[in-house]
Amino acid sequence: MANNIAAQRIQREFKEVIKSDEVAKCAIRVELVNDNYTELKGEIAGPPDTPYEGGNFVLEIKVPETYPFNPPKVRFITKIWHPNISSVTGAICLDILRDQWAAAMTLRTVLLSLQALMAAAEPDDPQDAVVAKQYKDDQEMFRLTAKHWTAKYAGGPGGNPDFEMKIRRLTDMGVEEDQARVALSSYNWDLERATEQLFS
């Protein structure tokens, strides 16, 4: 009985998002992954005036059988450098995806809330402790790192020759590129300390 409601709701919501103003402005998008409405692909445009601007972020949305009485399970597929999103798994720390969920909320609410989270992080309720620490200690370093990740993984503009060079130094030593990027990002792009951590 419940999954009947779930399918009914997702069908309706799918139309709602397609028709919405945000889609017209290319801010959010939803795509069906399978025919039974249990999995969807979401997309969020990086909000303006943030290090995510110009990037396109893909989300995995899994709809539980008890939807909408329980929240959808959402995570970032696109790698992102953000205090409330795991840089490794893409898991998200957001209250409306947990206990603050309400059955009357929709996928549109979720996507817009995530976009708002990208624009205003909550470092005191972190999902990724390393990112949150950098965000609090060194805002500029955080901004540069997040922008670099956006350019690398989300198709954002501009590169960072200094960062690229440091990554190449590590890949030359046989380190995998993503791994090198995580290590350098975690150590404020200090090549020596990143190397030490990777080879210890």
Place this chain on the structure above:
Amino acid sequence: MSVDEDDSEMDFSEDDCGYEDYYNTAEDCDVEQIDLYKTDPEYFAFECLNVEQVERLLNESVEMLSNNLQITPSLAKMLLHNHEWGCLTITAEYRRDAGRLLVTSCVKPPVPPDTSNSSSSVGMRISCPVCVSSILWDKFSSLCCGHSFCNMCWAMHFEVQITAGISTGISCMAKGCEVLAPEDFVLTLLTKPQLRDKYQQFAFKDYVKSHPQLRFCPGPNCQVVLRSKEPKAKRAICSYCKTMFCFRCGGDYHAPTDCNTIRKWLTKCADDSETANYISAHTKDCPRCHICIEKNGGCNHMQCYNCKHDFCWMCLGDWKCHGSEYYECSRYKENPNIANESAHAQAREALKKYLHYYERWENHCKSLRLEEQTLTKIKSRINIKVMNSSGTWIDWQYLMDAAALLAKCRYTLQYTYPYAYYMEPGPRKELFEYQQAQLEAEIENLSWKIERAESTDRGELENQIDIAEKRRTTLLKDFLEV
């Protein structure tokens, strides 16, 4: 409303909210009870209730508040649950600012609902925002926030919440709305019998947990609820399953240590269990002939089976000089120059200090278990004696009593070690450790004698029991703060 009128109403509510007994005991508290509090530092007045008795007790408060404030019983229950069942506070708050109280208790929304487009006509269909189906308007319900959803969605919402263990905390389905669903609203819309049962069970648990005078017995599978009008860190014993626990924190009874300290200590012991493991071995070498000796009784007074040397299990000192110097065995001697030592030395010293207390704590805990085995041995020994016509079971009863008292004393002694560990050095700690040592000496004496009692001559042992219990009570009187 005049001041007098207000006063009389307050009195009225006081009486009927179950405070009557409380004030009565305070006023005509008979001499006997005052004495009990004075002579027995562990005296604690409580009663054991079954589920029906608790329900009656809760319903009395609900009925009272509902009459007092002219509100539905269901609403009264929500307010009581949200305010630790404090009738007086709720009544006062309600009279001062009912609106504010209802909003902060999540009974009403901060902004009154918009009722402008609620016109409805027979046969009209509305789309439910949750299931997006078009449904007859009379199949909709809403809480006082006015957020309207179809009855089937409400039932589904309740089912999902109850399955997750939530009952009194179920809120409205609208985005950002925190208004809670009262019991009667839930039960009207919830049709499945098993779910209704589950909801009521969970809600009952929530109500008991929010009531400062009530505690579930922590015993396994026990349904009993204990009630005390002074919810202090005192010894409560379930009359049904005999579980003994601290009324305040619900953990194992821990006098003279307080709730926070014992929690800190138990966490520390769990964290440091690796380090402490090596000392909890059951065997030690005899300090004279170095043969390996296994501890098989609760008593710390050891006698080597090989060379007959008497020694102390804890400090390995000679037992003969132990009597007068017992103080030295239970007390930890702190290094007075530690502040000037290196960080490494300080860490080692800290570990040494912890291990000293931990070893004694752990040892008494083990002794308690070993003495339980001794008790069965005593029973069979008495049985043989009785069969050989050496006294009757009544003649030997004193030995069983002594064993029970020994367990009680050792239990308290065990809990003196975390207390001492966290004490600041100074005259008070010295006094504490002196009394602790006295109790310890008495207990080991008693333990040695009980394990070896061969006659029905109870005189000496009964004397010893008396002294041990006096020392235990004195220590608690001086140091138990509740």
